[in-house]
Amino acid sequence: MHLSTGFLVLLTALCHVDSLNVNTKLVLIWGSPNDTEISETYSGSWDECLQKCYCDVTCVVIFRTSAGGEIYKIGTPFSVQKIIGAGGNIVGIKRTQEGCSGTFPRPMFGQTTVTESFTSEKIVYNYTISEIENDDLTEWKFDFKYFVQCDEESFASIRGDIAVCISIRTFSGPFCQNRAAGVALCTEGNGLVITGAYAYAEGYTIGDYLTKKSNSALLPTRYSNMYFWIDGIRSSSAQYNMSDPTLNGITCFNWGPNSQEGVLNTCAFIEGTSIVRYWDCDATENGNSYCLRGAVCRIKPVSHT
Numbered sequence: 001m002h003l004s005t006g007f008l009v010l011l012t013a014l015c016h017v018d019s020l021n022v023n024t025k026l027v028l029i030w031g032s033p034n035d036t037e038i039s040e041t042y043s044g045s046w047d048e049c050l051q052k053c054y055c056d057v058t059c060v061v062i063f064r065t066s067a068g069g070e071i072y073k074i075g076t077p078f079s080v081q082k083i084i085g086a087g088g089n090i091v092g093i094k095r096t097q098e099g100c101s102g103t104f105p106r107p108m109f110g111q112t113t114v115t116e117s118f119t120s121e122k123i124v125y126n127y128t129i130s131e132i133e134n135d136d137l138t139e140w141k142f143d144f145k146y147f148v149q150c151d152e153e154s155f156a157s158i159r160g161d162i163a164v165c166i167s168i169r170t171f172s173g174p175f176c177q178n179r180a181a182g183v184a185l186c187t188e189g190n191g192l193v194i195t196g197a198y199a200y201a202e203g204y205t206i207g208d209y210l211t212k213k214s215n216s217a218l219l220p221t222r223y224s225n226m227y228f229w230i231d232g233i234r235s236s237s238a239q240y241n242m243s244d245p246t247l248n249g250i251t252c253f254n255w256g257p258n259s260q261e262g263v264l265n266t267c268a269f270i271e272g273t274s275i276v277r278y279w280d281c282d283a284t285e286n287g288n289s290y291c292l293r294g295a296v297c298r299i300k301p302v303s304h305t
Contacts, residue, residue, distance in 0.1 A: 026054055026062070026092035027107040033063050033091070034139070035078045039070035050092055057118055058149075060127070060142060062092040074125050074147040082138040093129070093140070107140065123149045124156045124163045148304040151190070155209065156301075159198040159246045165301045166195060166206065168213045168228065170294035175220060176284040179267040182229030182295030183243070195244040195298040196230035196268065196276070199252045206296055207274030214272055219291060225271070226293035232268035234278060240268065244298055250276075270296060 033039065042049050042062075049069030053062035061072035061080060072078060080091055093107045096116055104110035108131045117126040125147040132139050150156045150165035157166055169185050171177045186194040197203030214226050232240040232250055240250045253268065253276040267281040269292060285291045 023096050024054070025095055025097050026050055027095050027097070029080075029082065029091050029093065029107055030084045030089070031080045031082050031091045031140075032089060033061065033070070033072060033078055033080050035076075036070060038076045038078060039063070039072050041065075041067065041069075042071050043068045046090075053092060053094065057120065057123055058125075058147075060094050060116070064090040064092075072142075074127065074144055077141070077143050079132075079139045079141040082140075119156070119158070121155050122151075123147075124158055146304075148301045151299075151302050154299055155205070157198070157202050157205065159202075162246060163301075163304070164195075164246055165299050166202075166209075167191070167297045167299045168206070168209050168294065169297050170213065170217045174284070175218065175293060176223075176291035178284050178292065179229045179233075179269075179281040182292070185295050186297035186299075190300040192298045192300060193244045194229065194231050194295050196232060196247055196250070196270070196296060197252055197254070197274070198247055200254060203252065203254045203270075203274045203276075206270065207272055210270065210272040210274075210296075213294075217293060219293065222288045223285070223291040224288065225290040227269045227271050227290050229292060229295040230268050230270045230276065231296075232278075233281065234264055234266045234268075236264065246298065 042052055046064055046069065049062055049064065053059040053071055058073045059071050060074060063070040063072070080093065094116070095107055097109065108114060113128055113130045115126065115128050118124065126145040128143050128145070130141045130143070132141055146161065146163045148156055148163035148165060154165040154167035157164055171181065171185060183194050186192070197206055210228060217226065219226050231242050231244050231247060235241045242249060254274045256275040256277050265281065266278040268276055268278055270276050283292065
């Protein structure tokens with residue numbers, strides 16, 4: 001393995017990470033991170049350290065040491081200083097890069113600022129790497145815009161400049177309950193607030209998770225469908241009161257036919273097809289047609305910045 005090649009390319013098949021970008025590479029340079037207190041020590045051969053960082057989606061930099069390597073992950077800002085000679089060591093910087101761009105100096109390949117991002121079911125992040133030159137000193141600064149890691153009951157989603165965790169929760173009993181119970185359900189444990197769809201694409205994703213939940217959750221046989229409460233109480237013909245500040249009102253709710261025409265003080269709910277409708281806030285069911293089985297909730301992430 002030679003530093004002069006500029007890239008270390010490892011097979012994603014070795015990582016068992018389905019969403020790892022096929023253009024993800026570790027770019028090898030001479031340098032040294034400026035902060036050793038925020039890194040994690042990994043003992044093993046240098047090849048093992050590189051593989052560890054490459055396969056860990058939260059690893060952005062690996063620094064070679066005599067014991068193995070120091071891994072720098074998403075979170076606290078830091079920088080890597082360019083050092084050539086006895087004072088430097090090999091640093092691997094994770095980049096999403098097509099081809100080799102061998103005519104440009106690494107790791108930026110002719111750019112002064114680059115943005116790296118990652119999106120999976122449980123983890124999303126976005127950060128920038130900036131090259132700063134001051135006299136004879138060159139360093140690369142890592143600034144993190146957002147990072148969130150969600151637990152097993154939820155999925156990650158990006159809302160503008162922030163990332164959130166969304167969970168589909170069901171009532172433990174009775175099976176069908178009103179909107180107030182849905183609000184309370186969303187604050188239990190690590191719950192934060194009842195929520196809805198920030199964008200149409202997110203609404204379709206919520207619909208997919210609702211379908212999965214509907215296939216696994218218990219439901220009395222007399223009901224043909226189960227629906228879930230979401231954020232939004234109609235206060236006027238064109239206004240809904242919202243609880244979740246990360247939503248853009250009801251702008252991107254996928255309303256069904258005539259769903260925004262009706263009486264006041266009704267509450268929004270969502271079907272498994274992502275269609276949004278309104279109903280009496282105190283309702284728990286609609287005959288044998290459907291049961292209000294739970295709520296769509298925004299919950300606390302496992303870790304975030």
